[in-house]
Amino acid sequence: MKIAIVGFGAAAIGFLERIHREGHEIHIFERSPDVFSSSISGVRADGKLFVSAEMGGELEIDLDLQKKLVDFYIGKTDNGLIETGSSFKNQEYYQRFYEKGFQPVISDFYHLGTDQLKMVLYNIFQQFSEIPDLHFHFNHQVAQVEMINSKIVIDDQHSFDVVMVAVGRSGHKLVKEIIRLYPDLILDNTRVDLGVRFELPDHIVADINREMYEFKVRYRSRTGYTVRSFCNNPSGYVVIEKYDDFVTVNGHSKLKEKSRNTNFAVLTTVKLTQPFNDPIGYGSYIAKLTNILAGENKVILQTYGNFRQSKRTKNLYRVLPTMEPENYILGDINLAFPRRIIESIIDFIENLNQVIPGVGNEDNLVYAPEIKFYSNRLDNSRIKNLFFAGDCSGETRSIIYATAHGWLIADRILRESS
Numbered sequence: 001m002k003i004a005i006v007g008f009g010a011a012a013i014g015f016l017e018r019i020h021r022e023g024h025e026i027h028i029f030e031r032s033p034d035v036f037s038s039s040i041s042g043v044r045a046d047g048k049l050f051v052s053a054e055m056g057g058e059l060e061i062d063l064d065l066q067k068k069l070v071d072f073y074i075g076k077t078d079n080g081l082i083e084t085g086s087s088f089k090n091q092e093y094y095q096r097f098y099e100k101g102f103q104p105v106i107s108d109f110y111h112l113g114t115d116q117l118k119m120v121l122y123n124i125f126q127q128f129s130e131i132p133d134l135h136f137h138f139n140h141q142v143a144q145v146e147m148i149n150s151k152i153v154i155d156d157q158h159s160f161d162v163v164m165v166a167v168g169r170s171g172h173k174l175v176k177e178i179i180r181l182y183p184d185l186i187l188d189n190t191r192v193d194l195g196v197r198f199e200l201p202d203h204i205v206a207d208i209n210r211e212m213y214e215f216k217v218r219y220r221s222r223t224g225y226t227v228r229s230f231c232n233n234p235s236g237y238v239v240i241e242k243y244d245d246f247v248t249v250n251g252h253s254k255l256k257e258k259s260r261n262t263n264f265a266v267l268t269t270v271k272l273t274q275p276f277n278d279p280i281g282y283g284s285y286i287a288k289l290t291n292i293l294a295g296e297n298k299v300i301l302q303t304y305g306n307f308r309q310s311k312r313t314k315n316l317y318r319v320l321p322t323m324e325p326e327n328y329i330l331g332d333i334n335l336a337f338p339r340r341i342i343e344s345i346i347d348f349i350e351n352l353n354q355v356i357p358g359v360g361n362e363d364n365l366v367y368a369p370e371i372k373f374y375s376n377r378l379d380n381s382r383i384k385n386l387f388f389a390g391d392c393s394g395e396t397r398s399i400i401y402a403t404a405h406g407w408l409i410a411d412r413i414l415r416e417s418s
């Protein structure tokens with residue numbers, strides 16, 4: 001078979017790992033100039049790999065397959081050096097959070113660190129580029145994928161038996177274009193996660209960081225919204241994330257270089273109903289509004305005390321931000337975020353403060369906007385031999401789930417063609 005993969009990210013890696021020994025002609029189209037580019041693949045920031053049945057995506061993925069793929073990535077490090085641990089396997093911690101209304105999320109995790117990921121991605125690329133019938137086409141941004149006479153055609157000129165679109169969330173333009181041609185592909189689109197990135201001194205959360213590194217909890221707030229913690233980075237850094245026309249906040253940590261602060265996201269899940277059908281538009285407007293207040297390409301930073309009282313922050317006190325100063329402005333997030341979201345976040349932090357005293361300190365830091373977009377969930381049985389894998393399919397939100405999704409699609413193709 002002649003197969004194309006659009007995008008060289010986590011899902012493509014899983015797909016290739018499953019299929020590369022089977023003798024098919026495979027072409028990978030990637031818009032970034034090369035494997036070292038800062039725009040390529042989600043496997044280049046932080047690199048926390050989770051094995052969990054409770055998070056990472058909407059799919060059910062066998063834990064053994066998840067662990068196998070984690071081992072694949074660890075095998076691509078130079079010396080297997082990683083940080084690892086388990087979240088909430090310790091009953092005492094589980095109960096402490098549970099008693100206060102939190103739903104702890106159980107997972108094992110393996111942290112590669114931003115500094116190691118470039119090499120990991122390069123080693124993976126090296127392995128695949130040595131395979132004779134596997135062809136990488138960098139600097140090729142695919143603009144169109146169409147079904148023509150039972151073939152799948154890319155950009156009106158390259159024809160394939162099978163195409164897997166794996167462009168992540170950053171490739172939403174292409175997915176939008178395909179949906180315009182085939183609107184029946186959409187299964188649902190109603191959800192967006194809006195919130196903030198919280199930053200506080202390591203010593204306040206030292207015990208829980210030591211115990212589990214990554215603490216993930218869900219909480220039904222008094223507003224009715226579900227709020228969750230996400231992407232905890234002990235001794236980490238807060239950074240901006242650039243989209244085409246706005247910037248948001250993100251966090252990461254490195255294996256070697258450490259800060260004195262921990263950061264994590266606090267996200268409120270907003271699920272709206274008919275006639276609403278544009279969660280990306282809704283999230284983008286709130287992000288843009290925050291950027292308008294902060295100045296172009298900047299985010300808002302506020303102390304937690306001021307955030308709670310809706311007062312503009314003018315000075316910081318004991319906690320100093322890890323974000324570069326040119327990327328934020330001190331301000332008031334309340335001017336940009338809907339009240340129900342702000343109240344949900346405050347309720348979450350106040351409740352967390354009862355389990356971990358000091359989390360609710362007035363001078364801890366809050367950055368906004370932190371937004372997690374969900375792609376439309378797409379139907380992989382609608383168009384024969386056209387598949388959507390990883391985050392662009394709406395089914396995954398993590399490296400391991402995206403990798404596994406690619407792996408499972410390759411497995412399905414091999415089974416159906418044998």
Ligand SMILES: Cc1cc2nc3c(=O)[nH]c(=O)nc-3n(C[C@H](O)[C@H](O)[C@H](O)COP(=O)(O)OP(=O)(O)OC[C@H]3O[C@@H](n4cnc5c(N)ncnc54)[C@H](O)[C@@H]3O)c2cc1C
Pocket residue numbers: 006007008009010011012029030031032039040041042043045046047048049050140141142143166167168169170171172174241250252389390391392396397398399400402403
């Ligand atoms: C800052 C940051 C940190 C993260 N940290 C973690 C973490 O620690 N652990 C975790 O599990 N998850 C993490 N994630 C999420 C994770 O990166 C994604 O869930 C995962 O990479 C999704 O894999 P994917 O294959 O769907 O897409 P991606 O890995 O994003 O790959 C998509 C590829 O498609 C290419 N592309 C896009 N459009 C086109 C086009 N039109 N033509 C050709 N190529 C195109 C892109 O350049 C990219 O290389 C993080 C995400 C971000 C943004």
